[in-house]
Amino acid sequence: MLLKFRKSRKLRWALYSLFGLAALAFIFFGSIYFGMWGKIPSSEELARLEQSKATQVLASNGELIGKFYIFDRQPINYEDLPEHLIEALVATEDVRFFEHDGIDNRSLLRVFFKSILLQDESSGGGSTVTLQLAKNIYGRKDFGAFGIVINKVQEAIIAKRLEEIYSKEEILSLYFNTVPFSDNTYGIESASMKFFNKHTRDLSLVEAAVLVGMLKASHSYNPRIFPERSRLRRDVVLMQMAKYGYLSEEEAQEAKRTDLELDYKNYSNNKGLAPYFREQVRKDVSKILDTLKNKDGQKYNIYRDGLIVHTTLDFKMQKLAEAALREHIMQLQEQHEASYGKNAPWLTNKNVLEDAVKRTRAYKNLQQEGLSHEQIMVELKKTKPTELFDYQGPVTKNISTIDSVAHYLKFLNAGFLAVAPETGAVQAWVGGVDFRYFKYDHVSMSKRQVGSTFKPVVYTAALESGMEPCTYFSAEEVTYENGWTPSNSSAEDDPYMNYNLKTALSRSMNTIAVKVLMETGIGNVLTEARKMGITSKLPEVPSIALGTAALSIEELAGAYTSYVNNGKPSKPYYITRIEDGEGNLLAQFKPQVSPAPAFSETTREIMLNFMQATVNEGTATRLRSVYGLQNDIAGKTGTTQDNKDGWFVGITPHLVAVTWVGSDDHRIGFRNTRIGQGANSALPVFGKLMQKMQQDPYFSNITKASFNPVAPEVAEMLDCEAKKRxxxxxxxxxxxxxxxxxxxxxxxxxxxxxxxxxxxxxxxxx
Structure with a gap:
């Protein structure tokens, strides 16, 4: 009897304990459900899921050239998911996905016994795709010893709600749009573009298996860093697909034999195509968005709202322009350094080097700490491992901050802009030699003296004032006010030799340019410059004829468009429209073309003829002799005093391109005119670009275009000897x-x- 009572007592205690534990579990669950451990999103909130999305920047034909994002995520629709991608995911991550309601009960038992009771976090947890989606969207919090239980219960509640709201197809879309991949990439579309340079819908079976395999451990199976690990994990995915009947054994084995090949595209703001251009777009779009509000009355955010920015940039031309500029500047840099030898100003000019050191952040930080100049210089002479820019690739050297400054002072830089003259639409924009190391954009931020590229403005004003193209001027030197005596770089100084305007401009004769200016009147020239779209302040001095005015590349390009756009200058522009993620128009931008011509059609034809002569027989003949270009080209070279700046403007019927080359520190010029003249320092960028464009039929409308012949009356006006004594x-x-x-x-x-x-x-x- 006693034994029976004791057994009954133990049984009661067991039952009480069981009920007690159940009650505690229920209370614990209730505390999670009702948000005591953190609010769980309601069904209404889940029904309007919004995730941070990357803003895309597109070229003129829709090619992706860059993104702005906190997390690199670009959503797509279910219809864009190839079937083998879905099958790879289900076979690898959740084989019963289409059967369960968000929670796989078999996996749940494994979670209970391994993850919860045994605290074995490496056991995998048995998460379904829906549970993973909940984790992807809301992340996990640290709740200490109970963390794994609380997080998994929260995810289970969210998963059940998701399954009630969304179809299986919608859940797959949400999952693929939010799942994290390697290299700070979120969503399958961003991963597909980054690792294979193709849209998700175009992924092959093998490529899909690589990306799905990455989900188990995005860093460990990153194909860029660990290609062999990634290949092995890919093969596991393929065998899982075969195991569950999505592939035959033969198909899986054939896929496994395929090499792992990436076409990696990093859309970092510092790398990739057109980084200077993208940074300018970012600045402009941010300002534009400050004036716009979404349907909720909030300002748009360029990093989170998944906008689409359409630009005028020509994807192919941009690639060729960057390659052309880099190829030439690499060669020019060697000439530049060799010409100075051991007497380079970045090494021997104490003022130049010291001024540059004072502009560094390291110097300013030490100055704020109260150190004297002498103490700061002592600190900055200490060596440390430093990554340095080099055309052959970054190098790390053990050098001082001062040595690093001297290293960067030696480098030439450049700016290049190509526009369609009819509209001003920017086709190519290269702001410098390497955005990672040289952030300063020489297209939008820099103004430098333009040298002889200003002379066409002078000659245009002269023609508009009534001067005949066959007017002759002596090349003899003349001294003007303040004792200024301009001279020619060539030996053409015979005081009794006279040259017509065409010859004088094509040979870029300084003495005659100033005489033309003085006869035309400085005021008339400045007025003409304004008509041609130049807005910078221009000095009212005779030396302006030789380009002592400082202009931006954009201004100069806009002015020159008038010569192939019926006399009407076009202001360079590059953003055509901004849309939200659904394609709704937020802002639109049109070309800014002057409504009235800046000069007559007769003047336009004459000036274009003059600048064609510059290419055919003047200072830009290298385009013919060195680069073998036979298409219709007009142009103008420019070199500033002491060879500080080299310029070239190239003109074809449908393209105007401006190149500037020089040192960022204006005190460092080229060693001599042979190297520094615009024909040698700047012209080759245009020459190389045109060579590359001629090899691609895509550019035929530019490379095969011809200038219209001059009118008979204009031809008669131009019919005179080049020079006469x-x-x-x-x-x-x-x-x-x-x-x-x-x-x-x-x-x-x-x-x-x-x-x-x-x-x-x-x-x-x-």
């Missing part, structure tokens, strides 16, 4: 006292000179 008696009786431009043009102030002095043309000296 003064006759004997004119040389004998002429007076050339050119100390002062006013003296030269005033008959009253001319002095009679001796017979031999007039005969041999000797100039008086002050």
């Amino acid at each position: 003064d006759g004997f008696f004119k040389r004998l009786f002429s007076s050339r006292n050119d100390n002062d431009e006013e003296e030269k043009n005033s008959e009253e102030k001319k002095e009679k000179k001796g017979f031999f002095k007039r005969l041999f043309g000797k100039k008086d000296k002050d």
